Amino acid sequence: MIKQYFKQATYSIKENKVLSAITISGTALAICLIMIMVMTYRAKVENYPPETKRDRMLYVKWAGYRYKENGEISGNSSLSLQTAKQCFAGLETTEAVTITTRPLLKLIATMDETEKFKCKVLPADAAFWHVFDFSFLNGKGYTEADVNSGLKKVVISRTTARKLFGTIDVSGRQVYLGYVPYTVVGVVKDVSKFADSSHADVWIPYTSTYIREYPWADNISGSYLVKLLARRPSDFSAIRKEVKKREETYNRQLPEYDLELYEQPTTRFGDTENLKAEGGDMKRIKRQGIIAILLLLIVPAVNLSGLALSRMDERKSEIGIRKAFGARRSVLIAQVFMDNFLYTLIGGAAGFAFSYLLLYLLYRDIFIGPLLSPVVFLIALFFCLVLNTVSAVIPAWNASSSPIVNDLKRS
Template sequence: MFTQYFKQALWHLRENPVISWISVLGTALSICMIMVIVITLRVRTADCEPEVNRSRSLYVPNMSYRAKGDTSGSSANSRMSVQTGRECFKALTTAEAVTLVSQPGKVRASLPAGAKMTIDKVETDEAFWHIFRFRFLDGKPFTGADVQSGLPRAVIAASVARRLFGRTDVTGQHLELNHVDFQVCGVVADVSMLATDAYAQVWIPYTAGDAEASTWGYNLMGQMRAVILARSADDFPAIREECERLRQKYNDVQDGVEVFYRGQPDTQFTHLYRSWSQVPDVQRVLLRYLVVILILFIVPAINLSSMTLSRMRRRMAEIGVRKAFGATANELLRQVFVENLMLTCLAGLLGLLLSYAATFVLNGFLFGNSINAYYSGETTLTAGALLSPWIFLVAFAFCLLMNLLSAGIPAWRASRMNIVEAINGKM
């Protein structure tokens, strides 16, 4: 029976190729557009290597300070100093781990009388390797003892290792970063610039770099940002309360100035849309995404329904003849369901492939910005970032529902009509 339905579906596809393929392509493009939007959001917010703990992480990328008691709104905004990070965030007891991380900066990497290249450097601590899970190809990360001692250790990306040494098994080898000697302790797989909080091409202890000494604003401001890993997302309120207590304690010993967080620590989604001192309107951002996705759902669905309905009107005579030869209403509806399911499956598969192709082809357009243009890495996409089965199933189910309604309702009405009227194509 289903084999016969399959043959009939192919026959109708060939009989009305223009309408059929426009319907298939319309469904495919609808799914493609929805998937592209979801993928671009997913790579920024979902748990993906090495940022596998986004869902239970809080972020403090920026700080502000002002004169104590100043109500004019005047303040200075920047990243925090190592001192501020230690007192306000590293001292947290309600968090699983806290790391201080500098913004990536350019550094000249070279070998004595050998290869040279400019790479992106980050200064951090040992907790960084606990919060972010990198795939080590050789060696291991620097330890807390290395950070405490200020030892010149470096973890480098695989592309850097291949460019400088010609291989990735280089643990124990030495390289120079801006003419300062560092020993390689580990090599990791390259990190995409889309992993904005973990990205770099070389990572060193901040005690071996200049981040600790680079401060301003009464030693409150500097180069660092904080990433806080909670044991569970349920701990976020408790962590924020403790951050506020530590801030007040820290301000008590300051002479005439105080730091404040402007609503931070942020969740991953809020962190993504925060712009320096401006607190993002998360509800407005979510509403904007919702409106765009609904438009992408509804507008193609209306067009597809019209084309499917037109195709079913042409089949009224066929349905009438089949009914005259004894076909039941359930058989007619089952045939319509199977035929539309096959066409929607074809459209869904095509839409999924188109979404992946569009994401790769439009990679620079979708993910390029002024910050990424400054860095030396790439906005590569992992399989984990691309695959969003639930969103695909929702989009697919919606398109299937619209197609079934636009085809099923006329078929259901025709199955209950007088045979003569159905054969004459009267609705």
């Protein structure tokens, strides 16, 4: 029986090619948009190289400073190196803490300057190579001794190495970085731009280059960012408590201003959404995301419902003829369900394939496997199936209840 339903559903699709194509395309578009929306969010928060520990990381990328006298906020900025070290370095509740700056744009060139181009440079400390899981193709990262000594050492990406030297076996060779000689100590796989905490073309010790510090606000402000790696996510609360104590101790040393961390350090979600406080803001962001997904489902579904009604109006004569030959209501409804199931299945498969293609084009520099969400796809597919089926089954039920003569008049 099911095989017969399937054959009839296939015939129905072939017979109404335009309406079938529109219905399938509408379903595919709804599922594709939802998949892309969800996968884009997952690209920001999921674990993948070199940011394989995002679920165990906390972030501090900006802070405020307020007057001690009246408690008013004077301004906001990134942290100074003094603030980063005194408030975060050596925390007992963390596995590791890395201090970086905001990325810089510098000119990199071979020593004979035959090859030169601008690149994204990320100054960082030695703990950076522990917190993030880079894949070294040649050499290794610079060490803590290199950072403490301010040595001019550099790690470059595979693409940068090939553009400069035509090979990745370049450890020990020198390059100009901002017209200053640096020695290459390692080459790593290219990093996706979506791994925004670690993405760059070149990585250097932050002590090897001049980083401008702001002279105001008791040297609270600067260009530094902090990432904290917890041993396990359950340690987040203890880390925040220790940071709060450090913040209070630090503020007692400052003469005119107090540091304000705005409930940082924050999780990857809070860092991505630039939240001051994760509590209410996180709920608001999630609520907005759910509403957006529902709209992406409902708006196409309303249009598809109209098409389904039109399709069923055309099939009332067919239903009348089949009733005249003794077809039971349950058989008619089952056939309508099978038709819409096939529409939804084809549209879902097309939507999934198209979203995979778009994701590949958007995120070709990372492995997109972890970003794909079968659960989201199945929920969207089920939702489309329910709406498509309800839009068709109700008219079919009404048609199967009407007198046969009324339906035959349509034939």
